Amino acid sequence: MKYAFSFLAVIALILIAGVGSQIAGMPYFFGVFVPYVAIAVFLVGFVYRVVQWAKSPVPFSIQTTCGQGKSLEFIKHNRLEAPDTTAEVVARMLLEIFTFRSLFRNTKSEIYDGPKITYESSKWLWLFGIVFHYSFLIVVIRHMRLFLNPVPEVVAFLDWADSMFEIGTPSMYMTTAGLIAGAALLFSRRLVNRHVRYISLANDYFPLVLIFAIGVTGALMRHFLRDGIDIVAIKQLAVGLVTFHPVIDGEIGAIFYIHVFLVASLLVYFPFSKLMHLGGVFLSPTRNMKNNSRAVRHTNPWNPDIKPHSYAGYEDEFREFMVDAGIPVEKELPAQKDEA
Amino acid sequence: MYNKGTIIPGLVIFIVFVTFPLWYNGLNAGTVPKPDLPIGQKECVAPAAEMRDNHMKLLNEWRDAVLREDDRVMVKVGGKEYRKGLQMACMQCHNDKEKFCDSCHTYAAVQPTCWDCHLTPKEAASKKETH
Incomplete structure (x- = not known):
């Protein structure tokens, strides 16, 4: 029932913001105080986590080697899978960060009568992951139209390209569908796949449910529950927040405060959860170390200083x-x- | 702390990226648009608040009704009758696209597709002169 807990937690957050924002005076709490606290916790927490990681020594040379390391000249070196120079490491890291290359190798194993075990490539995780992450990235960049005044051409262009199918008015964004579908698929993968379900914890389900709810409230606000969604008042508040003169002009619908509160919850939750893979992907020693342990001696930085004694x-x-x-x-x- | 040379620049880039709106706006929120309201006409097809939130839906419904269902009925606003439509009704009072529509749309980077087909009153006037 670990996933049920995640749903309950998100429903509680929705109720807090939905009911709370309707109390007189509380819009300032949900629209100004909560976002400021959330972004502060996010930034400080993020830096704290990265610094903690940076303080941890890497005792061994532990790159994951997925191909032939650099050896004698007549043995073909696999430069991406066993990088030997900084440039090769950077290339491998970029491919990992931008294309999720390691997920492409995901396999699934099944036992048949015999007993016989089979392994087969399973690209679903990679596909759902890439749809989800790129949609999320574009959604975040698109939201900059509400924080930046005047709106840069790039953001306006992205907004136009994302809604180029002109479905309905205001027109539907492709990435809204991508984000919601991606979160739903990643969530159902955890339920459907027995192996993954067995190792899934509440902290695996919760962020997916939370992001799913963020996507759904955003779509509801844009397309269905438009009452009280005056985009000028909302942008005035958003620009006000980033210029430290927040103003709430008139009444903004509860759905807006629910959306903002869920995003704030995500930001606060972020540094203390698995979502830190945003920073962690850059700091994983299995990816960012050179596969040169034959050529260069890796010294454990916490080794005591022992002098040689002949x-x-x-x-x-x-x-x-x-x-x-x-x-x-x-x-x-x-x-x-x-x-x- | 190990690898200060990469960790610190990395964190600085991250913080600058997250706080980008701060640097871009430079603590200047700019002006909030004040669309020019029509002179003489105080009423619209719906109350102002509802129009602010939902005008795009209404326009879409009107377009479908007029063009796809051939339903160009008369709309009565403040005692005057108009033929249903953007140019025939809305823009009779809101007759300055630049000062009414664009003021908010530019602020919020909304690019409505109305003008792919419709003429603004200014364009319509110039067309009349040439023909």
Whole structure:
């Protein structure tokens, strides 16, 4: 019932904002105070998490090698799968970040009578993931039209391109559908696939349900529950927030406050959850290290500083005791003066 | 902290990116659009608040009714009758596209498709002169 908990949590958030924003004076709480707190927690929390990661030493050279490492000249080096130089690492990282290359290798295993186990490529995760993430990115950039005054050409163009099918008025965005469908598919994958369902926790379901609810409230606000959605008043508030002079002019519909509250919840939740893979993807040692452990010695930064101690030095230190104990030495003790 | 040389620039880029509206606007919210209201006519087909929120839906319904269902009836606003339509009704009072429609649409970066087919009153006037 881990997913039921996520639904309950999101419904609670919706009720808090939906009912709360209707109390006199509370629009300022939900429209001004909550967003400021959320963005502050997001930024401070994000930096804190990255700094904590950066403080952790990497004791071993642990890149994931997916191909032939650099070796002798006649052995073909796989430059992307076992990067040897910084440029190759950067290329591998860029492909990972922009195309989710490692998800493309996702496999599923099944047991048949026999018993016999089979493995087969399963690209659904990659497909849902890429639809979801790119839709989300474009949705976020599109929202800049409400925060930037005047609106840059790029944002206006993106807005136009995203709604180029002109379905309804205001016209539907492709990425709204992509975001909602992506979240729903990633969520249902966790329910349908037994293996993934077994390892799924409430903190896997919750962000998906939350983002799904953000997408749905956004679409409802744009297309269906338009009463009280005066875009000029909303932009005035949004631009006001980023210029530190927030104004709430007139009444804005409850659906707007629900949407904003859910986004604020996401921002607050972000730094303390798996969503930190936004920063983590850059910091994963299995991807960002060079596959050059044969050529360059990887030093564990937390190793204590142990100086080398050769046998000659050891004998120098303990020669007297060794001679006393009758242990053979390579270099005899210097002749004693009083015996001479 | 390890790898300061990459971590710190990375975090700086991230923060600048997230707080981009701050740098772009430069703490200047700009002016909120005040569309020019028609002189003499105080009423519209619906109350002002409803028009602000839902005018685009109404226009779409009108377009479908007039063009696809051939239903160009008369609309009565403030005692005067108009033929249903953007140019025939709405723009009889809201006769300045630039000062009425565009003021908010530019502010919110909305690009309505009305003018793909319709003429603005200014364009219509210039057409009459040439023909």
